[in-house]
Amino acid sequence: MKTIVVYVKTPGAGQRISACAAETDLPQKVKVVDCAPALFLELSLGRVDVVLVDVALAAPDPVKFTRTVRTRFPATGxxxxxxxSPRTAAMLAAAGALGVMRAMTGDGDDLLVAFAQTVVLARRRLTNTTSSVPRQRPPRPALKALSDREFQILTALTEGKRNAEIAIDLFVSEDTVKTHAKHLYRKLGARDRAHAVAIAFRTGLLT
Structure with missing residues (x-):
């Protein structure tokens, strides 16, 4: 993998992304930018596999932004x-975006989950497009390591859902969700939800 560029709103969001990158052993391959000129400078250097960008920063026309990036830098996802919105997400996909990762706040845990998903997506994309020799998949952790409820919560975390939303979906209290989350973090050896998502995708526990 060459580089993932993350285009975010605030310095705080950038710091959280950098910290998450360090936890996934990718600090040298992640570049955080906070303005369009910096983004396009990185793209012009030709070392970017995937860009993760806050949809609000592509305003006023994220579809046009997508077409511009895809036209000028077709090798970059x-x-x-x-x-x-679902309609906007569909239009972005039609314009050439790989997808839209949910992150409602733009600088909280859901942003880190989106970043973790993007790391995995970038690795898969690079493997599929540049390697003619299939890579051996890492050993799949035994699913019995997590309880059914913990696995449900882990799946919900990969979708960027908050504890309150998970609690509603599973008909349990938010405290119960937090307790199960702590248990699954411990079983996976994860520090937080973003780290747990990265481990789950990286090891094949979730695909």
């Missing part, structure tokens, strides 16, 4: 994060 584009992933959006943010509160995009």
């Amino acid at each position: 584009l992933v959006f994060t943010g509160a995009a």
Whole structure:
């Protein structure tokens, strides 16, 4: 993998992404930018596999933004994060984006989950497009390591859902969700939800 560029709103969001990158052993391959000129400078250097960009930063026309990036840098994948409507997400996909990762706040845990998903997406994309020799998949952790409820919560975390939303979906209290989350973090050896999502995708526990 060459580089993932993350285009985010605030320095705080950038710091959280950098910290997450360090936890996934990718600090040298992740570049955080906070303005369009910096983004296009990185793209012009030709070392970018995937860009994760807040959909709000592609305003006023994220579809046009997508077409511009895809036309000028066809070898670079584009992933959006943010509160995009289903219609907008479909239009972005039609314009050439790889997808839209949900991150409602733009700088919280859901942004880190979106980043973790993008890391995995970038690795898969690079493997599929540049390697003629199939890579051996890492050993799949035994599913019995997680309880059914913990696995449900892990799946919900990969979708960027908050604890309150998970609690509603599973008909349990938010405290119960937090307790199960702590248990699954411990079993996976994860520090937080973003780290748990990265481990789950990287090891094949979730695909």
